[in-house]
Amino acid sequence: MTSEHNARLTALRATLKSRGLDGFIIPRADEHLGEYVPASAERLAFITGFTGSAGLAIVLPGRAAVFSDGRYTLQLEQQTDPALWERLHITETKPEDWLAHHAAGLRIGYDPWLLSADSLARFAASAMVATQPNPVDEIWASRPAPPLAPAVAHPQAFTGESAGAKRARLGAALREAGQDAAILSDPASLAWLFNIRGADVEFTPIALGFALLFADSTATLFMPGAKLPPETRAQLGPDVTLAERAALPAALAALAGKAVRYDPAAMPVWFKTTLEAAGAKIAEAPDPTALPRALKNPVEQAGARAAHQRDGAAMVRFLAWLAKTAPTGAQTEISAAEALLAERGREQHFKGESFPAISGTGEHGAIIHYRVTPQSNRPIKPNEVYLIDSGGQYLDGTTDITRTIWTGPGPAPDLVREHVTRVLAGHIALARMVFPEGIAGAHLDSFARAALWQAGLDYDHGTGHGVGSYLSVHEGPASISRAAKPVALQAGMILSNEPGFYLPGAYGIRLENLVLVQPAEFPAQKRKFLRFETLTLAPFDRALINPALLTAPALDWLNTYHARVYAELSPHLPADARGWLAQATAKI
Numbered sequence: 001m002t003s004e005h006n007a008r009l010t011a012l013r014a015t016l017k018s019r020g021l022d023g024f025i026i027p028r029a030d031e032h033l034g035e036y037v038p039a040s041a042e043r044l045a046f047i048t049g050f051t052g053s054a055g056l057a058i059v060l061p062g063r064a065a066v067f068s069d070g071r072y073t074l075q076l077e078q079q080t081d082p083a084l085w086e087r088l089h090i091t092e093t094k095p096e097d098w099l100a101h102h103a104a105g106l107r108i109g110y111d112p113w114l115l116s117a118d119s120l121a122r123f124a125a126s127a128m129v130a131t132q133p134n135p136v137d138e139i140w141a142s143r144p145a146p147p148l149a150p151a152v153a154h155p156q157a158f159t160g161e162s163a164g165a166k167r168a169r170l171g172a173a174l175r176e177a178g179q180d181a182a183i184l185s186d187p188a189s190l191a192w193l194f195n196i197r198g199a200d201v202e203f204t205p206i207a208l209g210f211a212l213l214f215a216d217s218t219a220t221l222f223m224p225g226a227k228l229p230p231e232t233r234a235q236l237g238p239d240v241t242l243a244e245r246a247a248l249p250a251a252l253a254a255l256a257g258k259a260v261r262y263d264p265a266a267m268p269v270w271f272k273t274t275l276e277a278a279g280a281k282i283a284e285a286p287d288p289t290a291l292p293r294a295l296k297n298p299v300e301q302a303g304a305r306a307a308h309q310r311d312g313a314a315m316v317r318f319l320a321w322l323a324k325t326a327p328t329g330a331q332t333e334i335s336a337a338e339a340l341l342a343e344r345g346r347e348q349h350f351k352g353e354s355f356p357a358i359s360g361t362g363e364h365g366a367i368i369h370y371r372v373t374p375q376s377n378r379p380i381k382p383n384e385v386y387l388i389d390s391g392g393q394y395l396d397g398t399t400d401i402t403r404t405i406w407t408g409p410g411p412a413p414d415l416v417r418e419h420v421t422r423v424l425a426g427h428i429a430l431a432r433m434v435f436p437e438g439i440a441g442a443h444l445d446s447f448a449r450a451a452l453w454q455a456g457l458d459y460d461h462g463t464g465h466g467v468g469s470y471l472s473v474h475e476g477p478a479s480i481s482r483a484a485k486p487v488a489l490q491a492g493m494i495l496s497n498e499p500g501f502y503l504p505g506a507y508g509i510r511l512e513n514l515v516l517v518q519p520a521e522f523p524a525q526k527r528k529f530l531r532f533e534t535l536t537l538a539p540f541d542r543a544l545i546n547p548a549l550l551t552a553p554a555l556d557w558l559n560t561y562h563a564r565v566y567a568e569l570s571p572h573l574p575a576d577a578r579g580w581l582a583q584a585t586a587k588i
Contacts, residue, residue, distance in 0.1 A: 002081045005049050011139040022106035026057040031113040035474050036201040039144040043136040049079045067095050070460030071368040100125040117264035117272045149199035151207035151227050153235040158396050160299025163195040170288050171217030182261035182288050183271050184211040188471050189289040203355050204472045222248055255280040263287050290477050295492035300469040307397030312537030313572045314343040320580035326407035331380045333359040333372040344392045354391035354398050354473040361386040365508030383410045385507035400473050401536050402512035406543040419501050420509050420544040425451035426499040427511045428554045434520045437528045440486035441479050448499040464495040493517045537565045539584040547588050559587050
């Protein structure tokens with residue numbers, strides 16, 4: 001692969017030179033700026049070899065760099081050639097600073113469909129030049145065709161609200177804000193607003209496209225007609241106009257003089273420059289569907305609980321199987337992930353994984369977003385730490401769970417038990433939080449780290465992310481992260497609770513449940529408070545817990561949680577798994 005990527009880098013530099021450019025920025029993104037992209041948009045992987053879900057590369061005449069965050073530090077080292085690429089931590093060395101330092105006076109190209117306006121603004125110190133078509137595509141002879149999977153109607157029995165009702169309340173919000181229209185570039189926004197789902201990317205049931213939502217509650221959906229079967233067209237109804245993507249420039253030009261809502265942080269800068277050229281008035285504001293989509297209605301909340309109960313039963317059957325097979329050394333990272341997928345496949349409404357399972361044993365568990373391949377696959381050995389982070393897409397909900405397992409049959413070392421218990425203490429501290437309305441996830445993040453900090457330990461990722469309803473497993477606008485823009489948590493949001501600890505070359509620990517923000521009842525208080533309802537149902541490995549390191553309230557929470565897991569799941573399990581679960585959830 002070294003010679004192959006060297007040849008690609010050389011070809012890209014020649015193409016840039018022919019266009020009068022000295023460099024080019026290659027983000028890991030498609031035109032929708034989402035986390036998961038179709039194969040046709042994997043330009044960063046094509047050029048660098050790096051396959052992580054977040055990153056950016058900069059190519060200059062005499063040097064090149066690839067950037068990603070702490071989740072992918074080890075993966076960058078494994079997948080990219082140091083002779084070709086400087087591998088940099090994106091928060092420690094910001095791409096814009098690196099470029100300004102190394103490219104003074106150079107003309108740097110960028111694809112206006114692949115950078116948001118805010119992202120482009122960060123490179124203001126450099127001479128940036130919009131260029132189309134993308135020069136990477138010019139040298140990518142085997143580039144896959146864009147996906148054309150059908151967009152299918154998602155029943156109101158799962159969504160809890162009709163598409164027309166959603167458009168009506170968002171249209172009213174646009175009118176109240178004095179806005180005539182809003183751009184929607186996130187396919188998850190289209191999925192939620194129009195009650196459709198698709199299969200254009202792996203793991204997230206979305207149909208790629210764009211839309212304009214108007215203040216009168218009508219909309220135009222820009223999506224290839226080949227993706228829209230008659231049943232979907234019928235659901236969309238007469239108030240939704242269908243158009244091909246080629247009609248987008250003319251549609252934006254028709255907005256001259258109108259106030260158009262545009263999110264500079266999340267939408268391609270192409271929309272901004274096109275609207276400005278048309279004479280539209282840009283109203284900078286978040287995607288109008290983002291917050292309503294995050295606030296799950298009662299039907300979506302009930303669906304999440306049901307999906308997690310089925311997912312929990314699948315997880316327990318898997319854990320019971322693993323408890324028998326792991327000590328023998330007969331399983332591998334791949335066979336374990338396949339076994340869990342098979343268990344989920346037996347459950348009602350299951351449509352696939354919500355992300356590629358992170359099945360990492362021993363030192364592989366320390367790679368935060370490790371993705372096993374046939375080349376990296378290794379046996380799950382006796383007496384080591386095994387981490388499995390996985391999730392399912394069900395028609396009524398999306399799941400995401402991580403458990404850290406001691407394979408046995410011998411006892412876990414005291415230091416491993418201490419590390420796991422400190423992570424568990426942080427998980428429980430967050431799960432037990434009660435907090436006033438207006439508090440953001442950034443304000444809660446430190447509670448999940450406190451037990452680790454007391455021992456001089458930490459982890460290099462956020463503590464929690466939003467989760468969709470049969471949509472993206474990573475959903476905004478809220479998160480539990482000190483690095484994110486503070487967004488107040490509100491009742492109805494589903495987030496993850498996933499502190500961790502990683503010892504490079506040895507093991508990784510992460511303990512993750514999904515939680516639903518709910519009102520906390522304090523009748524005597526005038527100010528409203530919130531709490532977390534834990535949705536995920538699966539035991540934590542008792543072999544890795546040192547109860548002496550947990551406070552009495554934390555131990556009470558753990559025992560109550562385990563009792564609930566047994567009560568809710570045992571009726572849905574075969575006898576052998578039920579017997580294993582009884583032991584796994586016994587009071588500590």
